[in-house]
Each structure stands twice: as C-alpha cells, then as structure tokens.
Amino acid sequence: MNLKEKKVNSSTVYDGKIIKVEVDEVELPDGRHSKRECVRHSGGAAVLFVKGDEIALVRQFRYLYGEETYEIPAGKLNDGEDAQQAALRELEEETGYRAISSRHLLGIYPTPGYTDEIIHIYFVADAVYAGQKLDEGEFLNVQFVPVKRVLEMISEGAIKDAKTVCAVLAYQLSNNN
Amino acid sequence: MNLKEKKVNSSTVYDGKIIKVEVDEVELPDGRHSKRECVRHSGGAAVLFVKGDEIALVRQFRYLYGEETYEIPAGKLNDGEDAQQAALRELEEETGYRAISSRHLLGIYPTPGYTDEIIHIYFVADAVYAGQKLDEGEFLNVQFVPVKRVLEMISEGAIKDAKTVCAVLAYQLSNNN
Numbered sequence A, B: 001m002n003l004k005e006k007k008v009n010s011s012t013v014y015d016g017k018i019i020k021v022e023v024d025e026v027e028l029p030d031g032r033h034s035k036r037e038c039v040r041h042s043g044g045a046a047v048l049f050v051k052g053d054e055i056a057l058v059r060q061f062r063y064l065y066g067e068e069t070y071e072i073p074a075g076k077l078n079d080g081e082d083a084q085q086a087a088l089r090e091l092e093e094e095t096g097y098r099a100i101s102s103r104h105l106l107g108i109y110p111t112p113g114y115t116d117e118i119i120h121i122y123f124v125a126d127a128v129y130a131g132q133k134l135d136e137g138e139f140l141n142v143q144f145v146p147v148k149r150v151l152e153m154i155s156e157g158a159i160k161d162a163k164t165v166c167a168v169l170a171y172q173l174s175n176n177n
Helices: A083-095 A149-158 A162-176 B083-095 B145-156 B163-174
Strands: A008-014 A018-027 A034-040 A044-051 A054-062 A069-072 A074-076 A096-106 A119-128 A140-146 B007-013 B018-026 B032-042 B044-051 B054-060 B067-071 B075-078 B096-108 B119-129 B139-146
Touching: A008 A162, A008 B007, A008 B018, A018 B007, A034 A083, A044 A083, A044 A096, A044 A162, A044 B145, A054 A149, A069 A162, A074 A083, A083 A096, A083 A119, A083 B119, A096 A162, A096 B163, A119 A162, A119 B139, A140 A149, A149 A162, A162 B163, B018 B054, B044 B096, B044 B163, B054 B083, B054 B145, B067 B163, B083 B096, B083 B139, B096 B163, B119 B163, B139 B145, B145 B163
Parallel strands: A044 A119, B044 B119
Antiparallel strands: A008 A018, A018 A034, A044 A054, A044 A074, A054 A069, A054 A140, A096 A119, B007 B018, B018 B032, B044 B054, B044 B075, B054 B067, B054 B139, B096 B119
C-alpha cells in the first residue's frame, strides 16, 4: 500500500525565533484532502559526554513544563552549521569542555506527528576544559553524575528528556554487549 | 541558583487540532524579560506491545519527514482520557489487539525547548485480537518484528522515533539485568 501524502497548499501561521508553524493541505492515499500542522525547526544537536564514569548533565528550568530538568548538553543548529559542529559548540558553551574527538551515536525524531526536528546525538569521551560560555539569558548548572545513578534517575522518572534517555540507554546497552 | 522563569504575558498565535501555539513573555532569574515559543499539546500515549519475541511496529507515512517511519502504536490523548486509556485505545485501533494487562514503562519529554507534550509509554505482553479500527484518514501497516531485529534497526538508523527508541532500549536493558 502506498502511504504517501502530497502537499497541495501551505500557509505560514507563525514565524518565530525557534520554530515556524505551517498548516499544509495534503492529498491522502485515497485522494481525499486533510490538514497537517507542521512545526518547522532548524534541527537539534546534543552530546553524551562521559568523563571517566560520569555523564555531564545540564540542570535548567524548562518553562514549558514549569520545572527543572536534567538533560545532556544540547541546542539548536545555527544558520549554516551542521549537527556535529552545533553539538560540540553547545557542549563547550554549556559545560566548558572542548571535545578532542566525537562520534555520531543516534539521530532521533522527537515527536513526528507535528515537528520536523531531527536531534543528532554525539558521543564524546575525550575533552579538555576551556571555560563555560553561556548565551545571554541562558541559566543552567552542569553536574557530572555517575552512569549508574543516571540510569536510576531514568527508572525513577527524574530524567524524562527523550534525547537524554535515548543517549544514555544506547550507551549502556553498547557497554553491556 | 534559582532558575525559575515567571510568566508575564501570553498570546495565542495558533489554535489547531493537534497543537496550540502561544508566545509567552517571561521574567528570567536576573529580572530581564524574554520570549518563549510554546507548542501546547494534550499529551501522547504509546504502547510497547511484545508478542512472544516480537514487537508491534506501525509503519506509516510521516508528512513532516516526507518518509515512512516505524513506530510503536501511539496517539494523542482525547478529551477526558488519561494516558493509559489512550495508549490501550490506540493499541487496539492500530493493531487490533486489546490488552489484558499493562504497566507504565516511561514518561518522556520529546523536545522540551518548545513543546509541553508528555508521552507516556506502557508495556503490554498479554492481549487478545479484537480487530483493527483505524480512524478515517489513517493509513498504516502493522508489522511484528523480532526484538533483535528492532535493536538492529535502531543501530542502523532505520528506526529514529524517540518514543520507540526509548521504549525498546528500556525494555532490552531491563531484560539484560
């Protein structure tokens, strides 16, 4: 069965700093038309930085959830940046650590029903301290937490961020095998 | 350090079927003001259904990525529904299987920078076939794929959906321990 949906029309309903929202009219496989609400995003990049036996976690206030979260260092791609550049830039800005080497761990679709964001996650084990460089208006704390404790925090629901859960579980599974 | 951001103002820029978009003015910890782009969502619910040694995957066209994806059965919460009801309803609608028992596996924040969606993932191992009931305009195929192959698909990048990656890796890790 062909499942493809074709764009018939698109209108931009919001164009902001982080997201752009479009409502597209699409033709479904059976020829009928429907609407798709589309949050367009430049892409996300994140780093699982493991120093010895500890993972770098960023504690920050997430306005959308009204609470502080623990997440691996991450951010959005700037104009002209690729995901790896963005990931390593965010690692250095947020934690102060400059990666010596890195490898791609996973690319994830955070919530494919309404956003086109792809979050690329890199793994870093070697890095040198070069000093934290937070953006203006960026408030966060960095903590190094033992892998075992991070796994418990995921089980207990104290860590819920999807990119962090994906990265940590993938790392742990690759170590088990 | 107190990281909290306080709402000063909110304006709705889009109110759709799946999402509502608000732009809020917030007061930062240092007293300055900033904008937050907020995608409001009713919440997501998903099921990791393991039948014998196989995982139920839904293959569907995701318009935002212009491609077919493999994801565990999922959907959004309807009015008045809790996450577990929604998860089991989606499982039955999409795969035809009615759960006999289920347990909460994980709650995840798909991309906390701009959405308030929480996706609750349930684990089901016992279910009876009651017939697929797709929504009008819903086109998808269901496949049962061996756990080992699903893990390979994640490693190869053939499965990128965050809730699916989180659910499968969490399941596999709990089996390893």
